[in-house]
Amino acid sequence: MTIRKLPSGRWFAVLKSGRAYVSGRTFVSKRDAQAWLAREQAALAGGVDPRAGRSTVRMLLPVWLEERKHSVSAKTYVADAALVRLVPHSLAALRIAAVSDREVSRALIALSRTGLTEASVRRFRDSLSSFFAWAVRERMIPTNPVTPTRVPKASTPRTEMCPFSEEELEELYGRAVQRDQRLADILLVGAWTGLRWSELRAVRVRDFVEVPLPVLVVQRAEPEGVQVKGTKSDRSRRVSGG
Numbered sequence: 001m002t003i004r005k006l007p008s009g010r011w012f013a014v015l016k017s018g019r020a021y022v023s024g025r026t027f028v029s030k031r032d033a034q035a036w037l038a039r040e041q042a043a044l045a046g047g048v049d050p051r052a053g054r055s056t057v058r059m060l061l062p063v064w065l066e067e068r069k070h071s072v073s074a075k076t077y078v079a080d081a082a083l084v085r086l087v088p089h090s091l092a093a094l095r096i097a098a099v100s101d102r103e104v105s106r107a108l109i110a111l112s113r114t115g116l117t118e119a120s121v122r123r124f125r126d127s128l129s130s131f132f133a134w135a136v137r138e139r140m141i142p143t144n145p146v147t148p149t150r151v152p153k154a155s156t157p158r159t160e161m162c163p164f165s166e167e168e169l170e171e172l173y174g175r176a177v178q179r180d181q182r183l184a185d186i187l188l189v190g191a192w193t194g195l196r197w198s199e200l201r202a203v204r205v206r207d208f209v210e211v212p213l214p215v216l217v218v219q220r221a222e223p224e225g226v227q228v229k230g231t232k233s234d235r236s237r238r239v240s241g242g
Helices: 030-044 057-068 074-081 101-113 118-137 166-177 181-193 197-202
Strands: 003-005 011-017 020-027 215-218 237-239
Touching: 003 030, 011 030, 020 030, 057 074, 057 118, 074 118, 101 118, 166 181, 181 197
Parallel strands: none
Antiparallel strands: 003 011, 011 020, 215 237
């Protein structure tokens, strides 16, 4: 028997190739066990399970997010979880096999019209692409409909950075010292090195190297409310203050 009910009330699905055992997995419902088994059998055969493609985007997003939670950083997961809120109702209601690049492009344009920045829409597209890439791996659909799409160009000019001049920085530092000497010093280090706040939070005494030149070795980041992790580029670097 490929699917059997356990004493606990859960359902256990067994995947075989011929008579050889391949894998097994436990599910809360028999329907979930059947869906998983059908996808895995299709994968073994090198095809796509047409029944899996009947599930709607709205139904599959929570399934994807549950798996995503254990494979990405907490910050990335928060951004991905926003799909549940940001995906237009028209797209969420579609069967996943019926979604084409046309529907995805319409969703990107709709989000741009709500006032989201181009960077935010791009982050949405990245998360949506990850979702459909997962569906491809799970043999629900043959191709990722997000791949051919592009994020609409923003109609408003970009907001450029306006760094402090040296005189302005010294003036700001002088005002900050009056409130808190330690935080003022941190502000000065951050301004001269260009470190992100998350990188500053993760700096340790051992990261300061004096020979042959005084530099900070940046190899970790500690975003607020998140455990210490690698830098944004996943590479360490050395920075000086001038």
